[in-house]
Amino acid sequence: MPRSVREGRRPDAYACGYCHLPNGLGRPENASLASLPKEYFIEQLKDFKDGSRHSSEPRMGSINNMILAAKAVTPDEVEAAADYFSQLKLTKWVRVVETDTVPKTRIERGMLIPEAEGTEPIGSRIIEVPEDYEQTELRNPQSGFIAYVPKGSLKKGEALVRTGGDGTTIACTICHGPNLHGLDNIPGIAGRSPSQMTRQLIDFRDGARNGPGAVLMKLPVAKLTDEDIVAITAYLASQEP
Numbered sequence: 001m002p003r004s005v006r007e008g009r010r011p012d013a014y015a016c017g018y019c020h021l022p023n024g025l026g027r028p029e030n031a032s033l034a035s036l037p038k039e040y041f042i043e044q045l046k047d048f049k050d051g052s053r054h055s056s057e058p059r060m061g062s063i064n065n066m067i068l069a070a071k072a073v074t075p076d077e078v079e080a081a082a083d084y085f086s087q088l089k090l091t092k093w094v095r096v097v098e099t100d101t102v103p104k105t106r107i108e109r110g111m112l113i114p115e116a117e118g119t120e121p122i123g124s125r126i127i128e129v130p131e132d133y134e135q136t137e138l139r140n141p142q143s144g145f146i147a148y149v150p151k152g153s154l155k156k157g158e159a160l161v162r163t164g165g166d167g168t169t170i171a172c173t174i175c176h177g178p179n180l181h182g183l184d185n186i187p188g189i190a191g192r193s194p195s196q197m198t199r200q201l202i203d204f205r206d207g208a209r210n211g212p213g214a215v216l217m218k219l220p221v222a223k224l225t226d227e228d229i230v231a232i233t234a235y236l237a238s239q240e241p
């Protein structure tokens with residue numbers, strides 16, 4: 001594991017592994033990096049650095065340290081981190097459950113955490129929580145996440161992802177590959193956090209992601225409603241990484 005991932009460098013080049021985890025599987029409030037194409041990875045660091053990628057959610061604090069890190073790292077550190085993460089295997093980290101009711105949750109450390117008691121209707125939301133919050137905070141590499149998704153989302157999402165859903169969007173498989181594992185420099189989107197994927201679709205749609213590759217994502221997201229995005233990201237998360 002390169003030093004940039006393990007320890008970082010003071011003051012601003014935060015250790016990548018602290019947020020993205022040494023196994024590259026990440027957490028809902030940041031991003032899974034395992035098996036991302038190397039060129040894509042390096043381009044994202046450039047995009048964060050030059051301001052063409054930020055977040056459309058002003059309350060999303062953790063991205064500020066990502067941007068600081070992107071500005072502080074040297075090209076050699078980026079290269080070493082990209083080499084490391086691109087060679088890690090993305091493994092199953094999110095368990096998708098279709099349901100009408102979810103535990104009541106609160107926000108802590110950028111994540112939703114189940115309250116000890118109480119349930120509520122899911123409505124048209126995805127509620128992604130740790131399987132075991134304590135283990136997540138101990139950074140246990142075996143302890144992943146549960147994504148509760150509205151009933152019917154997997155079927156609706158499958159149609160949108162695989163066929164474009166009668167012109168609502170463009171079949172994602174055309175560019176992201178038949179198994180959604182990515183093609184050449186295009187990242188895989190199967191089996192990744194639905195919270196993370198949701199933010200990206202909104203960020204492409206609302207113009208917070210504008211790097212050179214983002215151009216290709218503008219048309220697929222142009223007509224998506226928030227409900228479509230819930231269905232799409234639920235389905236993506238349910239697929240084998």
Ligand code: HEC
Nearest residue numbers: 014015016019029030031041044062063065066069081199
């Ligand atoms: C403080 C936590 C934090 C640290 C430390 C951090 N990142 Fe990030 N990283 C984030 C967040 C948050 C995002 C963006 C998630 C989003 O857009 O929704 C992100 C996104 C990324 C992405 C884009 C992933 C994708 O799928 O497009 C890459 C690549 C990345 N980080 C690499 C790094 C590298 C390399 C380092 C170490 C030099 C690093 N990060 C350190 C929080 C962090």
Ligand code: HEC
Nearest residue numbers: 169170171172175186187189197200211213214216217220
């Ligand atoms: C015309 C090609 C094309 C199509 C069709 C397409 N994508 Fe993409 N997608 C891309 C490219 C290129 C990128 C990388 C963008 C960048 O470099 O910023 C991307 C990135 C993404 C990302 C961000 C991944 C990350 O690691 O942050 C998500 C999520 C995504 N696409 C989802 C979808 C979904 C869902 C569909 C179908 C509804 C879709 N894409 C259809 C080309 C495409």
